[in-house]
Amino acid sequence: MNVLVINAGSTSLKYDVYDMDIEASLARGRIERMGTAAAVHVRAGKETPVAALDVSAALRVVADVLAGLKIDAIGHRVVHGGERLIAPTLVDIAAEAIIEECAVFAPLHNPANLLGIRAAREAFGDIPHVAVFDTAFHAGMPEDSYVYGLPYELYLERGIRRYGFHGPSHQFMAQSAAEYLGTDLARLRLVTCHLGGGASIAAIEGGISIDTSMGMTPLEGLVMGTRCGDLDPSVPLAMIRQGVSVLEVEQLLNKQSGLAGISGIGADFRDVQAAAERGEVRARLAVDIFVRRIRKYIGAYAAELGGIDAIVFTGGIGENSAMVRERVCERMNFLGVDLDPEANRTRRPAEAGGIVDVATRHAGARVLVVTTDEERMIARDVVRRLVGPTAAMRSVHSKPIPVGVSVRHVHLSRADCDALFGAGYELSRRRDVTQPGQFVTRETVDLIGPKGEIRSVAIINPLRKATQIEVSRTDALQLGVDPPLRESGQLHGTPGLKLRGPAGDVTIGSGVIMAMRHVHMHPTEARAFGVGDKDVIRIRAEGDRELTMGDVLVRVNDAFTLDLHLDTDEANAAGLSNSSVVAFDGIQKRA
Known part of the structure; x- marks a missing residue:
């Protein structure tokens, strides 16, 4: 499934396309200075002037750029979902109405997000659109974390509370920290710091966000690029009285404050x-500050x-x-934080699989630096919402492998094909x-086996030198045969049975196997996984029946x-289907 992820803002639009079978990025870019005559499309480091006076025009540009790709679904980053939209949501009229209602809490973001959804529907036609919300991960915060010190009725009647x-x-x-540290996320106490033009910090206990610095809107919390962060509420009131x-106060707090306002530089x-x-x-x-x-x-x-x-x-x-990491950590020894100055200066997550540890070896708390990939997380949420829990991985850094569930089937020899369907018959x-x-x-x-028969079994072409029948353990019990677990083509010492076709029957003396679970790879894919032909690996299914x-x-x-x-027994045990992916979980044995 190819998923297009769109992040529509008021003056820019970012897009990424992922092949979610292998989580490969197929295309990415952005439209900058949207809404002006100076709009440009930025892709692969090149800027091209485009006509993008609004988000509809910008998405028509994107649709033209992606015309050679099949887009199966679109995921939209939406900033605010309130209390009702706390999971990836298929966009319909009701969802749009809630997103519009939540614009009161995110007036600079939700209207632009909603325009992007509507414009994408026009540009890409009738395909599923899924909204993924910035606020959703923090929906598990306890009440004493999200309720403000205001009359409780304001929360009940107007939804005034902290969202994150x-x-x-x-x-x-x-998730990156848990995988890197080799432990279950449920055991960790983490402070996660997203520091960019917009910035927020979260306290995460056992994988649940229990507190976060942003509040009802993205204005609360840290000092940001142009946002003031935490502020005495009397300040804007005093300005209004003056x-x-x-509108001017809102603009000042959101667009003229923070680093830009303090420094006077930008x-x-x-x-x-x-x-x-x-x-x-x-x-x-x-x-x-x-x-x-x-x-x-x-x-x-x-x-x-x-x-x-x-x-x-x-x-x-x-x-x-x-410098920021060093100064932030410099007085935190009492928490077990001990930064390694050299590692902090030289280690780059982009050069080390997306995550590095810059704490000293014996520090009590680790200091991790991560290259985030919010767009890939959104694409995963889209696939899980549309297909099911095993259709995308939970692991951040594991490589995905698409699943093909192998139902019982037959590979025929030329001689057996002639006997079953007639001399010289060509299978269609x-x-x-x-x-x-x-x-x-x-x-x-x-x-037809000693104890039973199974009708209308699929044939896979092309023909082979010897007939091979691949069944699951359940099938074998029904037929009354006891096939060994074998690699395809290794038929010595295997049982046989009778095959019935429209032109006659064939009894084979051997050829029935339960196929070893196996993964096909092109040499370039094998190099990416670091494996070779005949190696034996482990895989992990990460859905509701993790295995x-x-x-x-x-x-x-x-x-x-x-x-x-995988055969049907194996797939059913893990809740997998042909739409699923599994995670590569390491090499078990080298060839």
């Missing part, structure tokens, strides 16, 4: 940091959690500013299978494409 944002990023950081309009942290290093007083003050606020929240959340196992940084600043194509050059035929045969399977044989050939073959 950057949910996909905080979720990604938490004659400043509500919202780009790199520019502010450079100015601070040159000795510019206001720039230095902006950096000091930014760092102090982060440290303050981490300390508070460590107290809430009763200690921390790791601090996780991501975002443009969190990932790239060693019904549908292709995943491996190139192979197809299921329209013709079928019946299998790890070993003894998976790797078969590598130029003619193959990535596909895991």
Whole structure:
């Protein structure tokens, strides 16, 4: 399934397309300066002027760019879902109405998100659209964390409460930390720091967000690029009494404050940091306030959690500013935080599988730096919402393998095909299978064993030197045969049975097997997984019936494409289907 992920803002639009069978990025880009005559399409480092005076025009540009790709579904990042939209939601009239209602809490985001949804429907036609909400990950916060110190009726009647944002990023950081540390997320106490133009921190206990710095809107919390963060509520009231309009106050707090307002330089942290290093007083003050606020929240959340196992940084600043990480961590030894200065300066998550540890070896708490991928998390949510829980992985860094459930089938020899269907009979194509050059035929045969028979069994072409019958253990019990577990083609010492076709019967003396679970790979795919032909690996199904399977044989050939073959018994045990993917879980044995 190919999923297009759209993040529509008021002046920009970002898009990514993923082949979710293998989680490969097929295309990505963005429209900048949308709504102006200077709009450009940015892709692969190149800027192209485009006509994008509104989001509809911008999405028509995207649709033209992606015209060669089949788009099966679209995922939309939506900032605010309120209390009712707390899971990935198929967009319909009712969902649109709730998103519109929540615009009161996110006036700078939800209207633009909703315009993007409606424009995408026009540009891409009748395909499923799924909304994924920034607020959803924080829906499990306890009431004493999200209720403000206001009359309780304001919460009940108007929904005034804390919601939190950057949910996909905080979720990604938490899962990344658990996988990297080799432990269950349920055992961890984490403080996750998404530091970019927008910035937020979350306290995560056992995989659940129990507190976060942003509130009813993304304005609360840390000092950000242009947002003020935490503020005495009397400040905007005083400004309004002094004659400043509500709209002007809103613009000032959201667009003219934060790093830009304090430094007088701008919202780009790199520019502010450079100015601070040159000795510019206001720039230095902006950096000091930014760092102090982060440290303050981490300390508070460590107290809430009763200690921390790791601090996780991501975002443009969190990932790239060693100075910020160093200053944030410099007075946290009492929490077990001990930064390795050299590792902090030199280790890059993008060069190390997406995550690095920059704490000293014996530190009590780890300090992790992560390259976040919110768009991939959104694409996964889309697939799970539309197809089911096994259709996308939960693991962040494991490589996915698409599943092909192998139902009972027969490979015929030329001689046996002639006996069953008539001399020189050519089997006809019904549908292709995943491996190139192979197809299921329209013709079928019946299998007759000592205890029973199974009718209308599929045939897979092309013909082979010897007839081979692949069944599951359940099928074998029904037929009354006891086939061994074998690699395809290894037929010595296997039982036989009778096949019945329209032109006659054939009894084979051997050829019935239960096929070893195996995965087909092209050589380039094998290199990506770090495996070779005949290696044996483990895979992990991550749906509602999580299951790890070993003894998976790797078969590598130029003619193959990535596909895991399980029989129906194995697939049913793990709740898998042809729409599922599994996670590569390591090498069990080298060839």
